[in-house]
Amino acid sequence: MSLDADRIVERRRLRRKVTFWRVFAVVVVILAVVGIGVAITDNTEALGGGVSGSIARIKIDGLIQSDQQRVEGLERLGKSAAKAVIVHINSPGGTTAGSEELHDALIRLKAQKPIVIVIDGLAASGGYIAALGGDRIIARETSLVGSIGVLFQYPNVYELLNTVGVKIESVKSSPLKAAPSGYEPTSPEARAAIESIVLDSYAWFKTMVKDRRQMDDAQLERVSDGRVFTGRQAMGLKLVDELGDEKAAVTWLATDRKIDPKTPVRDYKLRERLSDFSFLRLATVSVLDSVGLGTVARRFESLGSLQAIERLNLDGLLALWHPQSN
Secondary structure, three states, X not given: OHHHHHHHHHHHHXXXXXXXXXXXXXXXXXXXXHHHHHHHHHHHHHHHHOOOOOEEEEEEEOOEOOOHHHHHHHHHHHHOXXXXXXXXXXXXXXXXXXHHHHHHHHHHHHOXXXXXXXXXXXXXXXXXXXXXXXXXXXXXXXXXXXOOOOEOOOOOOHHHHHHHOOOOOOOOOOOOOOXXXXXXXXXXXXXXXXXXXHHHHHHHHHHHHHHHHOOOHHHHHHHOOOOEEEHHHHHHOOXXXXXXXXXXXXXXXXXXXXXXXXXXXXXXXXXXOOOOOHHHHHHHHHHHHHOOOHHHHHHHHXXXXXXXXXXXXXXXXXXXXXXXXX
16 A cells, blocks of 8 residues: 555656656747747847848738837838838728828838838728828739728627616716717717717828829719729729839839839838747747647637737727628
């Protein structure tokens, strides 16, 4: 009996030792990954901090929200020795405030260096607002461009709550405080107040398009009903200047701004080092799996998924291309 107890104790000791070395191995590998990440970002920062004699390439991907780090990165780029900037955009838009912030930052950068916008796949709503900050807009033939409009959207669960017998009570200082609410029918006054905000922002968006793209009222009317256009259609509607890719951008910089077409194009990092830990998260999940800590890996991975969902929680007015799904 004593022998069995000794074996159990020994097995527990061995398990603790194995677990310790597994955790130790994970820590070592994570540190190694961080080191590699630092080396990679150091290289990118070197290019970003010393782009003398080159054309800087930056990318605007995904949902656009207010981002002070991005604004500061563009300001650093304006002070750098880069000869010009090529901005690749692939975005459905985002918040109107975030899109305006990005547009204004690009306008300030344009006062210091030539900027060419290249629409890779999509520049809709806020993505197109950002594109208007460049000197020239280039799109692929099948890129999606436009969606000029503003959206205010909110769920209304009043009927559902009424069906299940749930009533939300509230005490408000005035009728339009916290209106509209998803817990009660939208009053005509609340709807009118929201419509006035949407229409005012829509007028701001259209004025920007009209001025930047030098359109008359009839041309503006054709492009500002909220739809998206292919690059080919956008070209005919004056929403873009040219069809092509980054090579077309370099050619325009050479012919119009007299920049040597052999000038290298180098990535410029808008964010500070290690501000994006997605590579580290993926590497950590792989390492945890490989050493038999799959449960921990799944929890770590789910944390990243929750953060991704959080980023989709956009507040305020949206300049966003959002196709409805049935």
